[in-house]
Amino acid sequence: MRFKRLLTAILCLIPTALLADWQPVGKADYNWGPFHVYTISLYTENGKYEENQTPAMLSFDYAKPVEGKNFAITLIKEMSALSIDKAKTEKWLKELQEILPDCSPNDRLNYIILEDKGYFVLNDQVLDHQFDPEFNHAFMDLWVSGKTTFAPLKDSLTGKGENKASEPTPKQPEVAPMQEDDASPQLPPTYKLENKDKVDA
Numbered sequence: 430m431r432f433k434r435l436l437t438a439i440l441c442l443i444p445t446a447l448l449a450d451w452q453p454v455g456k457a458d459y460n461w462g463p464f465h466v467y468t469i470s471l472y473t474e475n476g477k478y479e480e481n482q483t484p485a486m487l488s489f490d491y492a493k494p495v496e497g498k499n500f501a502i503t504l505i506k507e508m509s510a511l512s513i514d515k516a517k518t519e520k521w522l523k524e525l526q527e528i529l530p531d532c533s534p535n536d537r538l539n540y541i542i543l544e545d546k547g548y549f550v551l552n553d554q555v556l557d558h559q560f561d562p563e564f565n566h567a568f569m570d571l572w573v574s575g576k577t578t579f580a581p582l583k584d585s586l587t588g589k590g591e592n593k594a595s596e597p598t599p600k601q602p603e604v605a606p607m608q609e610d611d612a613s614p615q616l617p618p619t620y621k622l623e624n625k626d627k628v629d630a
Contacts (some may be wrong), residue, residue: 471587472487491535496531497529546560
């Protein structure tokens with residue numbers, strides 16, 4: 430039912446996305462220590478994924494609260510492994526921190542990738558910003574390139590492995606044990622983004 434509402438919500442805004450007959454490719458659970466933070470799912474028109482395939486959609490079903498600004502920092506930090514121009518990632522960080530909302534349990538955040546643009550949808554609401562194809566490629570590579578710390582999720586997400594709750598999750602820096610009430614379990618509390626002062630300026 431939620432999936433149908435999502436498609437209806439973007440009917441007048443992005444007609445191209447509606448032409449896609451979304452089929453699930455795979456899904457994977459992202460955990461922070463003992464806590465299940467979100468399940469990420471990949472959809473395409475044919476239920477298979479090939480590099481640079483469009484349209485495609487990544488969906489995040491949240492089980493824990495996640496702050497949008499911290500999620501943005503995590504994404505850009507991981508992009509450093511993809512050898513992307515620093516000026517571009519700094520620009521993307523500002524854009525992501527401006528538009529990404531705080532997510533609560535049972536929220537669904539989708540990123541829809543079209544040939545010439547991409548955009549986020551939170552539940553039934555299209556977020557008011559479009560990204561270019563270069564961001565689309567970088568965002569997808571976070572999960573399917575095998576080059577970032579999300580690499581353990583790749584096979585399950587791309588349909589090459591089974592989604593198991595006990596599957597190892599990306600290696601994280603050693604930090605003090607987190608409590609269940611922590612608002613942003615996806616981001617180590619001691620993490621500092623390089624040149625953050627410059628980015629926020």
